[in-house]
Amino acid sequence: MAINLLLGLQWGDEGKGKIVDVLTGDYDIIARFQGGPNAGHTLIFDGYKHVLHTIPSGIFHKTAVNVVGNGVVIDPVIFKRELDNLDKFDIDFTTKLLISRKAHLILPTHRLLDAASETSKGKAKIGSTLKGIGPTYMDKTGRNGLRVGDLEMENWEEKYKALTKKHIRMIDYYGVKLEYDIAELEEEFNEGVKRLKELTFIDSEEYLNNALKNGKSILAEGAQGSLLDVDFGTYPFVTSSNTTAAGACTGLGIAPNKIGDVFGIFKAYTTRVGSGPFPTELFDEDGATMAKVGHEFGATTGRPRRCGWLDLVALKYAAQVNGVTQLMMMKGDVLSGFDTLKVCTSYKYKGEEISHLPYNIEPENVTPIYSEFKGWQADLTQMTTKEELPQNLMEYISFIEKEVEVPIKIVSVGPDRKQTILR
DSSP states (O other), X not given: OOEEEEEEOSSSOXXXXXXXXXXXXXXXXXXXXXXXXXXXXXXXXXXXXXXXXXXXXXXXXXXXXXXXXXXXXXXXXXXXXXXXXXXXXXXXXXXXXXXXXXXXXXXXXXXXXXXXXXXXXXXXOOOOOSSSHHHHHHHHHTTOOOBGGGXXXXXXXXXXXXXXXXHHHXXXXXXXXXXXXXXXXXXXHHHHHHHHTTSXXXXXXXXXXXXXXXXXXXXXXXXXXXXXXXXXSSTTSSOSSOOSHHHHHHHHTOOGGGEEEEEEEEESSEEEOSSSOOTTBOOSHHHHHHHHHTTXXXXXXXXXXXXXXEEHXXXXXXXXXXXXXXXXXXXXXXXXXXXXXXXXXXXXXXXXXXXXXXXXOOXXXXXXXXXXXXXXXXXXXXXXXXXXXXXXXXXXXXXHHHHHTSOEEEEEOSSBTTSEEEO
16 A cells, blocks of 8 residues: 655645545545644535644544644644534544654744744744744754653653743844743643643554555645745745655655655645745736635635736646646636636746746746636536536646646635535
8 A cells, every 4th residue: 555645736725625625535544744733724514614723634534543743743732722623523532633752842932932033034034924833843953842752751841841941041032022921821831731642642653654554545634835845945935844745754754665646736826825936926906806706815824815827837846846646726716707817837037938946936036927828707616527617727727737747637616525526
């Protein structure tokens, strides 16, 4: 058996949660492999909207086991909130939600460090979600971090106090004014830890590899998007983990030769939250329409998403880096009503036309070159088969497939799990 991966190919918010939810019935295990509560996966079904931040998106299916892998960073406060919100669904968390002992913990002072660092940057800030993700990964790579398994150790309190004390000295170093009550933050944190300890902790790499040996099917769920990868994204406006396929190996303890299909999720257009370069960004009525129709606001932060035309240069790059075998196009319904659609097929980069993603895509270096397509007026949201899709949309899809050289197997025509067309 192989483990299949599901990844975002843009700057996040592509709709991964919905597709994981749609596909979960085909898998025994859903495993989240990186990121933290800076991610928000939105699922809509039976008239309800659910937003998950750390818990894998297969949690609503009683047949699947959900694993939070070692590459994830966990904030016990937010995690408790998630669990509390799910209590009404009668989920047996002790058997259906397993936590890797090697996953790192976000402390209250990590969030304070995040705020102090971002504030100190002034206009140069990177657009952090202020969830403490970056400082937690910094402690991880700096070999100072605390992990879920430490909660089982006798010296937990000692290690916690030592790291918190160090963080407070670092916060003072930034020289910015932060108002906080550490005792109040720690009380909330300890309540979260108490709830976390009610769950089952596992050595996840052993668990997952044994599952593969025993013929279990596994889907690895990524968070954020490939263009936010700390190595291959638009650095420094990126997240702090590897959001690409390689991150699944290090974030779950799965060998590269155990990877099967790589599902790449992308929107029919492009969005971005926070700061950073965005070559196809629109500042006109078309961009405003995309944002309004697509309800483009961050699931975690509520921040408005910047909108623009589909960037095939970036999409091909992401497909290549990840080894994508199947594409899944989201939010095709949002583009209904546009007379003309544009797709960026190359860049003018320092006076030269190129078709690959260069080192720097800041506006002074890059100008997008577009191809135009006829739009479609049909309402896609009630369509249930590929035969119903308008011809202009099919031509749009075929062009993308030809350029990226990967087939589009799913077309999403609305946010509900039922609004999903298989090709």
